Amino acid sequence: MSDQPPSDAGDSALKDKTFTYDDLRDMRRESAGYRRRAAEAQARVAELEAALSARDQAAREQLIRAELKTAALQAGMIDLDALKLIDPSSVRLDEHGDVIGVQALLTEAKQAKPYLFASTNTSSTAAPPPAQSPRARHARDMSPSEYQAAKAKFLRG
Structure with a gap:
């Protein structure tokens, strides 16, 4: 085995080539x-x-927002504008993209500023009345003056 490193065919061609000043200047450029x-x-x-x-x-x-x-x-929370009062710097994303620290932040805010959150209990135990759709009044059920007023209102748009 020889002590010389293997040479490429291109290396031997470069050894035999003589470069002019113009060639070197072009290569440098x-x-x-x-x-x-x-x-x-x-x-x-x-x-x-x-x-x-x-x-x-x-x-x-x-x-995070x-x-x-x-x-x-x-x-x-009653009004989401109140989120501007809360510092979200403790909230972060983990390596999977899950948001961490939101519940703790809101629990802390709820204890510090309970007026920003709706109360869970109410003083009234009565159920609200069921919603009813508005009923149109028929012309037969109106007095002549009511009919004229409704007609004028309808025609005005």
């Missing part, structure tokens, strides 16, 4: 162009990674 394009590509990759990271963070925040609104409604 070509190499500089490749380096410039590589630097531009790396800058574009960094720009796209930053944009992707920003969109990912915005999507995470939107998911949506989950917080849903849990607030289930907890009986």
